Every structure is written in structure tokens, then in C-alpha cells.
Amino acid sequence: MKTRTSRYILIAAALAVILAVPAIWIMIRADEVPTFSLAWSEYPSWSAFGVAHEFGFINGKKGEIGPIEKKWGVDIELKEADYDTCLVMYGSGKCDAVCITNMDALIPCLTRKSVGILPTSTSFGADACIVDARITDIQQLRGKKVYGLAKTVSEYCFVRNVEILGEKEADFRFTNMDPAAAALAMQQKRDGFDAIVVWNPFVLETLNKRKDARVLFDSTTIPGEIIDMVVMTQESLDKPGGDKFAWAVIDAFYTINQQMAKSETRDETLIALGEKFSNLDLNSMRKVVQQTRFYSSPEEGIKVLGKEATAGIMEKVVAFCVSHEIVPEAPAVGFGSRAEAKEVAFRLDPAYIKGYVAKSK
Amino acid sequence: MIRQPISTRLTVLLGIISVVALLAGYTLLSSMQHLDNPDDTTIPTWSQLGEGLQRLIEANPRTGERWLLLDAEATATRLFLGLFCGILGAIILGLLMGCYAPIEALLVPPMSLLAKIPPTAALAVFFVLVGTDTEMYVAMIAFGVLPTLAQSVYLAVHDVPREMLYKAYTLGASQMELIWNIIVRAVFPRLIDAVRLQIGPAMVYLIAAEMILGDVGFGYRIRLQMRLLNMNVVYPYLTFLAVFGFTMDYCLRLLQRVTCPWFVRHGR
Numbered sequence: 001m002k003t004r005t006s007r008y009i010l011i012a013a014a015l016a017v018i019l020a021v022p023a024i025w026i027m028i029r030a031d032e033v034p035t036f037s038l039a040w041s042e043y044p045s046w047s048a049f050g051v052a053h054e055f056g057f058i059n060g061k062k063g064e065i066g067p068i069e070k071k072w073g074v075d076i077e078l079k080e081a082d083y084d085t086c087l088v089m090y091g092s093g094k095c096d097a098v099c100i101t102n103m104d105a106l107i108p109c110l111t112r113k114s115v116g117i118l119p120t121s122t123s124f125g126a127d128a129c130i131v132d133a134r135i136t137d138i139q140q141l142r143g144k145k146v147y148g149l150a151k152t153v154s155e156y157c158f159v160r161n162v163e164i165l166g167e168k169e170a171d172f173r174f175t176n177m178d179p180a181a182a183a184l185a186m187q188q189k190r191d192g193f194d195a196i197v198v199w200n201p202f203v204l205e206t207l208n209k210r211k212d213a214r215v216l217f218d219s220t221t222i223p224g225e226i227i228d229m230v231v232m233t234q235e236s237l238d239k240p241g242g243d244k245f246a247w248a249v250i251d252a253f254y255t256i257n258q259q260m261a262k263s264e265t266r267d268e269t270l271i272a273l274g275e276k277f278s279n280l281d282l283n284s285m286r287k288v289v290q291q292t293r294f295y296s297s298p299e300e301g302i303k304v305l306g307k308e309a310t311a312g313i314m315e316k317v318v319a320f321c322v323s324h325e326i327v328p329e330a331p332a333v334g335f336g337s338r339a340e341a342k343e344v345a346f347r348l349d350p351a352y353i354k355g356y357v358a359k360s361k
Numbered sequence: 362m363i364r365q366p367i368s369t370r371l372t373v374l375l376g377i378i379s380v381v382a383l384l385a386g387y388t389l390l391s392s393m394q395h396l397d398n399p400d401d402t403t404i405p406t407w408s409q410l411g412e413g414l415q416r417l418i419e420a421n422p423r424t425g426e427r428w429l430l431l432d433a434e435a436t437a438t439r440l441f442l443g444l445f446c447g448i449l450g451a452i453i454l455g456l457l458m459g460c461y462a463p464i465e466a467l468l469v470p471p472m473s474l475l476a477k478i479p480p481t482a483a484l485a486v487f488f489v490l491v492g493t494d495t496e497m498y499v500a501m502i503a504f505g506v507l508p509t510l511a512q513s514v515y516l517a518v519h520d521v522p523r524e525m526l527y528k529a530y531t532l533g534a535s536q537m538e539l540i541w542n543i544i545v546r547a548v549f550p551r552l553i554d555a556v557r558l559q560i561g562p563a564m565v566y567l568i569a570a571e572m573i574l575g576d577v578g579f580g581y582r583i584r585l586q587m588r589l590l591n592m593n594v595v596y597p598y599l600t601f602l603a604v605f606g607f608t609m610d611y612c613l614r615l616l617q618r619v620t621c622p623w624f625v626r627h628g629r
Contacts, residue, residue, distance in 0.1 A: 181493075
């Protein structure tokens, strides 16, 4: 009896040690630097963060740090998820920063004050209206169903182009459908699918697979209006190390851009960016990064986050979101530092890119 | 003692306690999330949920549409049509498989395989077969529930006691009479049980399909409002789904009790 009891005690003690050692180790490691998380989904300029992890510039795992994180003294935790899931994660406060478009950022900013810290790219052809060859003019689409994901950049791109072409939005029937499903139906030449509005990779894949389909119009008519960016909550920025995290994220993004600029690492980086994004080959990926135009230098990024370049655009986007019931009320959008843009829900602030430039010198 | 019965009063009381605990748990979760961020909409408070409920019941000021009516009509039509086709097909195929060895040999392998495939993953096939309108949802539900249901019917037919069949033959029943008077009656309560278990999957398939394709319906509204972070609209929808599923289940159990009083399962 006695031996049995002592054996149990021994086993329990051994178990405790086995469990405690890694726990303590993790706690020690995590205590070294503050951890912040970035939620991202597969999209050319956002996959840069996944690639930065893959190439070893940062380590996206919690508690482990790569060279860039070491430089800034912060731990970046990457959380990859579907785009919609990223939005919910950010809205419910389960991540500090998120990769999001300037339009969708207006939704969570009503409940979590947000700051756009880094524009990553703009859609320059990456959102397109693809039509059957018989359709040559937008007027032929009147009364026909145009499929695309409702209340997203797809609908925005469609509505803006309709306006530019001098038509009325009410004459068209924008119908909700997931872009993957719409592209599929278009490729199968289903009846009634004369027009779809989708984003890449579906634009290029549909055009590759259906030679008779063509682009009626795309986002090249509205350059700089659809901006892909990294948005962070004001609350996280205020935490100790929040600014370091912003600098490290910016550093990681520009590091990948430098890899793309160098001829010896360019193709490898492009392949890595496109690997999970689609099954497009290297040539198509070259096109993708043209259509999703990267803001590849800090100078460009600073300009985009400035009032002169983007205030008018944000006004248009906010008006669209209000009129299409994407947001219940217009969020206040401001530019510059907190002192310059008081009490706004969504603030675009180039200070973090500037800080990164100043500290990198 | 294991399985010792308790009084009806206690049963009801415990049932109420569990539901109250569920609601209290949600209230706690919501208030914790609101401590973290007072403006949060992802775990709405009861008053936020009330506003959401109002939004989906009242006519939309801009379009005059009532979301709940619109969505319920679309989703219910798709679901019932899909279930009807699936159940009807399953009864016919299951009976044939159970009664005739060649058909059994022919159909059992594909049914066992198809029963394991989530139909939403085979979207492209449905597009080609039936297009993208209501037929697609119907086909998706029907194909989703049919293999499993057909297998249940087939197994139930096998469980019909041989003595009953021999007796009917001895009394001079024709094949059709035997199927209708003996097998169908014996299988019916087991079919109801199987259908009860398939309502959940059918709803999952439909909601998933609506999330991808729909421009009206529960799945469409849930996905859209989730992206807009209006969880106070999403959760009432989920509640409606739960209540609907529960009601269906209850009705089927009632049907079973009324039509097959001889079929007594232990307990209920």
C-alpha cells in the first residue's frame, strides 16, 4: 500500500515538472518583449507579412522573435484568417492590427478607434467588371444582373464606374454572390451570367480560362480610391511598445518590397507572395502586382496617408458606405496626429512611417 | 443507481435551470466584453440585441423590405423543397435497396461513399447540373441528406422480422401489398428518426450555400451582417434557426407518436 502511494506521488511530481517547465519557459520568453498581433488574409500586398515570416525576417509565432522584431524590441504575432474573419477578429478585439481596405476599416472604427498606419497597395485593375463578349457597352447591362459581393469594394468599384460613365446606379441590378462562385459560374458560361464584378485572383483566372470574356471596366478608373492598408487600434498604439510594433510591421513590409525590387530576389519573392493566393504562374503574378500597385517606399506611404492625397477619397468612400447602409452613421475621419485630428473614429497617420524612416537611419 | 428515475417536477426544474444558466452565461460574456470596450458590437448586450431584432422585423426605411419575412420565405422554401425531394428519393431508393438484392449490390457502395461528401464542396457540379437558382439549393440539400437517409431506410428494411414477411406471403400477399402493408409501416417510425437527425445537416448545407451564393435568405443575411459587425442581427437569426430546428424536431416526434404508437423507444 505504502509503495503504491509513494509511486503515485512520484508520478504526480514528474507530471508537474513536465508541465511546468515549458510553461515557465514560455512565460520567461514572453516577458522579454511585448507581444502584439496582426491579423492578415491572403492578398498580394498583405501576404508580404506571411512571406516575411517564411523568409525569416520576422517570426510570426507568439513568443518567438526574428531579426526585425529584435531590432525594434517587440514580438509580432501573425494571425492568418479569411478576410471576413479578420474583420470580426479585429472588431471583437482579438488582434491589435488588421490588414483591411480603407472602406471596410470604416465598419470596426465605429466601435474601436482605429489608426491607419501603413498603406500597402491600391487596386489598379485588381477589381474588374468582366463581361461576356457580346456586351460592349455598359448600357447593355441595364436591367441585367451583375454578380459580385454586395457592400464591398466590388460594389464600390461598380457604382463608381457607373457614375463615371454617366449612368444611374438604379438602372442596374447588382446581385450578391461570392466572387469565387461568380467567377466559377462565369467560367462555366452559365445562363444569365453576362457580367460579374470580382477581385484578383478571380479577375485574371476568369480571363485566362474564358478567352471570349473581356473587362468592361476596372479599378484603373479610380486609382487610389481602394486602398489596402494596415489598421491598428488606438488602444493598442497607446500600450507600451505599441509604436514599436507599428514600426516593426512597417519595417517588415518595406523589407519585402526591397526584396521585390532587387533583381536576384524578385522572382522568388513574387512566387512566395502568390503561392497561397492563387494558382497563377509567375507571369500572371507579375501582372497581379501591377494591378495591385504596391506602395513600395516610405515616401509613397507618407503621401497616401496625407490629407492632400486622400481626404477627398475618404469623403467619397464614407458617402458610399452611408448611402449603401454599410455603416449606420458616418464615422469621423481625420488625418495626422492625435492632436491634429481630435476625437475621430478613423485616423490616417503617417507619423509611424516617418518614425520608422527616422529610426532606421 | 444508474438511470434511476427522478420526479417530473425535478426534470422540468433542471431543464429551466440549464436554459437560465445559458442566458446568464451569455449576459456575463457580453458584460465582460463591454467592460473591455463599451462600444463593442460583437457580443451585443440584450438592449443591443433588441435593437437588432427591431431592425430585422421592421420595414427598412429606405427599401420598405422586412428582412426577416423576406429571408424566412426564401430559406424555408428552399429547405422544405430540398428536404421533400431528398426524403422522397431516399424512401424510394432505400426501399428498393432493402427489398431487392441486385439493387442493393448496385447502390450500397455509391451511397456509402456519397454520404460522406459535404455537398457545398461540390458547388461547381451543382452549377452545371441545375444552375444557380432555387434548384441549386434544393439539389444541394437533397443530395446532402439523401445518401444517409437512404442508408437508414435500407437498414430499417433489413430489420423487418422475417417472420412477418413469411406470414404475409403465406396469407397470399402480393409483392406490392407486402411492401406497402408490412415494410413501409414497419420502416416509417425509423424513417422519422432518421429525418430528425438529417434536419441539422440540411440546414447547415443550406446556410453554407446561401452564404456563398444567396442574395436573400438566412445565410446571406448572416454573412453580410457578420462582415458589417452587426452581431445584434446575426444572433437573433441564429436563435430563429435554433427555434425552427427544435420545432421541426418536436413536430416529427409528435407525428411519430401519433402515427406509430406501437413504436415505443425507451424513455421517449
